[in-house]
Amino acid sequence: MNERDHNRSEERELEQMRKLLKSALPALSDTEPHRDLWPQMLRRLEQAPVRVPWWDWALLAGAIVAICAFPGVLPALLFHL
Amino acid sequence: MNKHLYLRAYLAGIAVPTLMLLVIMAGYAVLRYAVHFPVPIERVIVFPMAVVPNLWGLWNIAFIASHEKLRQSIGIHGMILPFFLAPLGLLAASLLDFSVPHFVFSVLPIAAPVALAAYYLAWKYLVHGLNAVLGIA
Numbered sequence: 001m002n003e004r005d006h007n008r009s010e011e012r013e014l015e016q017m018r019k020l021l022k023s024a025l026p027a028l029s030d031t032e033p034h035r036d037l038w039p040q041m042l043r044r045l046e047q048a049p050v051r052v053p054w055w056d057w058a059l060l061a062g063a064i065v066a067i068c069a070f071p072g073v074l075p076a077l078l079f080h081l
Numbered sequence: 082m083n084k085h086l087y088l089r090a091y092l093a094g095i096a097v098p099t100l101m102l103l104v105i106m107a108g109y110a111v112l113r114y115a116v117h118f119p120v121p122i123e124r125v126i127v128f129p130m131a132v133v134p135n136l137w138g139l140w141n142i143a144f145i146a147s148h149e150k151l152r153q154s155i156g157i158h159g160m161i162l163p164f165f166l167a168p169l170g171l172l173a174a175s176l177l178d179f180s181v182p183h184f185v186f187s188v189l190p191i192a193a194p195v196a197l198a199a200y201y202l203a204w205k206y207l208v209h210g211l212n213a214v215l216g217i218a
Contacts (some may be wrong), residue, residue: 023157029138041214042168043215044214044216045214050206050210052206054185056202056205059201059202060198060202062198063198063199063202065196066191066195067195069191070188070192072184072185072187072190072192073187073188073195074189075182075185076185076188076189076192076196077192077195077196077199078104078108078129079103
């Protein structure tokens with residue numbers, strides 16, 4: 001078999017493979033959502049305003065002060081976060 | 082919207098530590114390649130990269146699964162996680178032949194309460210917020 005025949009048979013095989021793949025995986029239609037979901041997401045994000053009690057602020061401040069006073073805790077913390 | 086409840090819980094759980102990875106990886110790159118920190122962090126980087134986010138996801142699934150029965154606070158639930166993570170981290174470090182720098186043990190009495198506070202706040206506000214956005218809070 002010369003090179004030309006070889007190329008031709010390879011192309012035929014590729015074409016057959018393409019047809020088989022197309023028949024096995026039909027093209028999807030209607031892949032877009034029916035409505036825009038982003039406004040709904042924004043509404044949900046705005047729905048619940050976060051109220052932080054004073055003791056949580058105190059806890060956060062305490063943690064920040066401890067990290068500033070002992071920066072060595074940071075690698076240990078990041079390792080577990 | 083009760084479809085794929087646990088998948089959504091998992092995704093909400095892994096989101097926070099996955100974002101933290103950016104900070105960790107940036108810190109890692111600076112320490113190793115700019116400061117030439119003489120500790121082979123790359124040996125244990127798999128722990129914060131793979132184990133921690135997955136455990137957060139599974140922990141959030143556990144919260145959603147048990148919340149109907151136990152009615153526990155999500156902050157307290159999240160605060161319990163370091164009690165599993167810390168020994169696991171040490172185990173991973175020893176298995177990967179990583180000698181933990183001595184200063185880590187010396188700052189442990191400070192790091193432990195800071196970690197508990199950080200976990201409590203992260204779970205109460207960040208994970209709970211994500212759970213609410215995904216309709217599973």
